Amino acid sequence: MSDPLGPGAAHPAQPSLTRLPAWQALQAHFEALRGTTLRELFAADPARGERLTAEGAGLFLDYSKNRVTDETLALLLRLVRETGVEARRDALFAGERINVTEDRAVLHPALRAPRGAVMEVGGQNVVPAVHEVLGRMGAFADRVRGGTWLGATGKPLRNVVNIGIGGSDLGPVMAYEALKHYADRRLTLRFVSNVDGTDLTEKTLGLDPEETLFIVSSKTFTTQETMANAESARTWLLAGLGNVADEGAAIARHFVAVSTNAEAVAGFGIDTANMFGFWDWVGGRYSLDSAIGLSLMIAVGPERFGELLAGFHEMDEHFRTAPLEGNLPVLLAVLGVWYRNFFGAQTHAVLPYDQYLAHFPAYLQQLDMESNGKHVTLDGQAVDYDTGPVVWGQPGTNGQHAFYQLIHQGTTLIPCDFIGFCQTLNPLPTPEGPLHHDLLMANVFAQTEALAFGKTLEQVQAGGGVKSALAPHRVFEGNRPTNTLLADRLTPRLLGALIALYEHKVFVQGAIWNINSFDQWGVELGKVLAGKIVPELTAAGEPDLDHDSSTNALIRRYRARRG
């Protein structure tokens, strides 16, 4: 791998991962297998497409179109065992402080544990507190949905605007879009995240302040973007309401908060009676199923939200108890490690064939890249192997007409996850007969087939009519690996299972790489520098700039032209 610390940077003691017997066996096995094609693997084993599959929590995984043999899988699972993944998984579920750099437990599975379950942090069962908050969220959501939570001028609130960023935005917006089919369409849901004033301006456009509820969602309640947007939303609201006698009372009707920081919530002026709490053992990117999901709960109702949690829990149980050989998160994780660390794949594409899942790749980007974008091991040693890949994607079939060309015929290996459903929520027929959905799913199967098996020069020539000079352009090498995840129908329960699948996949990979998947120090430096630069942009007199010459010059140019 390229050295992120720069050429010649001193690397302390060699981390142990690459010296493990399983790793070394995988390296030797890779050298032997790298020339074998998927065509050959399928030809050698006619049952492969049915054999290399697994199922759990409503999700069926076909991983047969991967460049693996039974031996590869056995070695990868040996690596799981040698790296102690199972013990780390058990430590997670036991509420141990596995986020060592922040000295915190990582217990998002408690957010979806059934009432009556026992999950402890520091010797205290946290499940009753989870259900207490869920109960309060449910009561509030029912009042908004039922039109009995009234605004300052006595009108029911029909517009719900979530203000948050990162995990306090990506989860709610993704899940709201995913479950729109189940949402109360009389409500208008909007999500403001960017500190760019355009976001708040456009998202409040056309909304009546008298009918608008803001949910300020921030774990810390200190995040610059969210606080700036919340302040401006308050200004927008008060200006829109006109002369309210009691501003505090008006804010209390139109603003609620989701946070772990009651003091800061009160400091902002939101009544803590209207605050829905969560806990430091919930990471931002794992918080959709905490009170951070309040906007979603208002949209789809507490019952559907409960189904979502049940799906999460079902996948938690699958991950916790299924044998490694059939364990969906483990299988996805080791296949990812195989391509990342042995084939050198830089990126991983996630391609949902469902328009409702349009935001799923963006959600996974934070989940995966903020978790596993790390360059030191748990004990602070620089890694000498690659960690998290770049995760990206778009819904099919749109991507087919944009970037698939490179996946099919480019020079970069891009493993892909295809996600599809057997039943559509919108059975729209085409004039020719098949449903739109049949056309959509035909593309899933066609793409994975084409990526795996391609089209040889002989096949191109046998087709006739292609000049020999053009034939090489028509060749598809194939041998491009894919997973296919197939489920019956996009329900709240299924969505929960799907999200938990990727949460645990990321966890397993982090455990194999021996990194801390639960901190995010990498985002701090930019935040600190931005805080320093804001006054430099706005100071009345010429400020003393002590940045590098590029940054100084850019700041001066901006100051001269900002108008």
Ligand code: F6P
């Ligand atoms: O990007 C850094 C981060 O801390 C994320 O991990 C988090 O989801 C996001 O900022 C928002 O943080 P908060 O919910 O505290 O406003």
